[in-house]
Amino acid sequence: MRRFCILFLLIISFSGIAQKSKIPVYAWMGGPGEATDSELRETFLGLKKRGIDGLLYNGGHDPETYKRVGGLVKEAQMEFHTWIPTMVQGDPELKPEWYGVSGLGESAYDKQPYVSYYKFLCPNKEEVYQYLSDLYESIADIPEVDGIHLDxxxxxxxxxxRGLWExxxxxxDREFPQYDFCxxxxxxxxFKDKSGIxxxxxxxxxxxGEWKQYRYDVVSKLVNHLAEMVHxxxxxxxxAVFPGPSxxxxxxxxxxxxxNLDAFFPMNYNDFYMGNTLWIGSVVKEETAAVPDRPxxxxxxxxxxxxxxxxxxxxxGHGLLPEELGDAIRESMENGAKGICLFTPGRMTDAHWEALEKAIHLNYSD
Structure with a gap:
């Protein structure tokens, strides 16, 4: 009888483990706006209940905001990463000469490509290095913050x-100078000193090709500088990165x-690239092969x-329909992703949440 009871308890135990097994799910989210602590707490507890494990949270530049929100996120037992744009900065106190310049000689401070908020700093200036280092350091010092999320x-x-051209x-169909920086x-x-060109x-x-590589390297150097400081x-x-990296x-x-980052969140937004969920799988395969030692x-x-x-x-206004979400998750996981990240919880319908609940508890390792 005792042996039977032990066996029964083991079966129950393993069944519980199987039921609790799920893939990691993160979400991009902004706020807090005018929300009270009580309202935020309710929101975060609701997200945790729906399967969200961590938030990439945008709340401006004020450390006190992240301290407050981070504490509530931690209460809900989720990870808290501060989602703060890096090169796009609209602070009127920043100097115009810190901003990038297009191939037409136009500064992003005065004339932005595409949209008015595209005020891109130049990643190759010491003053920009210092400004960004100070910004992210002030956030990294907050105990409630688990990590810094660059965008x-x-x-x-x-x-x-391609899906944005219209x-x-x-x-x-080629590179045009008004969109080419810096x-x-x-x-x-x-660049002339390094290449003679x-x-x-x-x-x-x-x-x-050397000019393209130079600019890849300029961005990479800045990222690795920030990574060293945060570490x-x-x-x-x-x-958050573009797909590929091709x-x-x-x-x-x-x-x-x-x-030198701890994880990557490629924005595999298939509709922007005129692709379906199979496209997501193909690009995730490239991404995971590119950084095999990191999630x-x-x-x-x-x-x-x-x-x-x-x-x-x-x-x-496009994106994954509820009936596509499960396939998108499967394509991601079967091609090596560690988990997924939703843009955004606020865009999810009830049908999306139902599809998510089913997909995140499946076994994709077979």
Whole structure:
């Protein structure tokens, strides 16, 4: 009888473990706005109950905001990573000469490509290094913060994802100078010293491989500088990156497989690239092969109004339908992703949450 009871308890125990098994799920989220502590606590507890393990949270630059919100996130037993854009900075106190310059000689401080918030700093200036180091250090010092999540850690899109061309009325079948950065004196003179090439005198800079590599390296150097600082604080550092890194290199000069980060969150937003869920699987396969020793969390773009997607002209309103979410997760996991990241919980419908609940508890290791 005693042996039977022990066997029964073991069966119950292992059944419980199997039921609790799930893949890691993160989510990008902004706030807190005017929300009270009580409202935030309810939100975070609800997300935890739905299977979210960690938040990449954007709340501005104020350390006190992250201390407050981080404490509530930790109460809900989720990880808390601060999602703070890097190169895009609209602070009016920053100096105009810190900003990037296009191939037409126009500063992103005065004339932004595509949208008004695209005020990209130049990643090759000592003043920018110091500003960003101070910013992220002040956040990394907060006990409630588990990690720093970088975003917009790149140059402006020299070429937009194909699914965005119509929105901006563009045909970007090659690199155009008004979207090509950075041609400030610091970058061009430094490149000339290193390569002997005066890039300002080159008829078609897009044909100069050394010039592309130089800009990959400039971004990578900044990232690794920030990573070293954050690691000294015994905190994690990760980043939202473009897919690939082949696509990331081509579109935004991100050679992110050279970055000394703890994890990567590629934005595998298939609709932007005119792809289906199979496209997600193919790009995740490339991503995980590029950084085999570090986790990749596949970023999934959610359609907020599934019933209107077919008639929605703005691709920002597109994304994964509830019936596609399970396939997107499967493609991600079976091609090596450690987990997924949702953009965003606020875009998820009840049907999305139901699909997520099923998908995150499946075994993808077979």
């Amino acid at each position: 917009y850690i790149r140059f402006p899109d020299v070429i937009l994802a 929105k901006y009325g563009l045909i970007q 041609y400030c004196d610091t970058c061009t003179s430094d 005066d890039i300002k005198k080159v008829e078609d800079p897009s044909q100069i 000294r604080k015994n905190k994690k550092i990760n980043a 696509i990331a290199k081509k579109l935004v000069r991100q050679e992110w497989n050279t970055w 990749v969390y596949s970023g999934l773009f959610i359609c907020p109004r599934p019933e209107e997607k077919a008639h929605e002209e703005d691709p920002e």
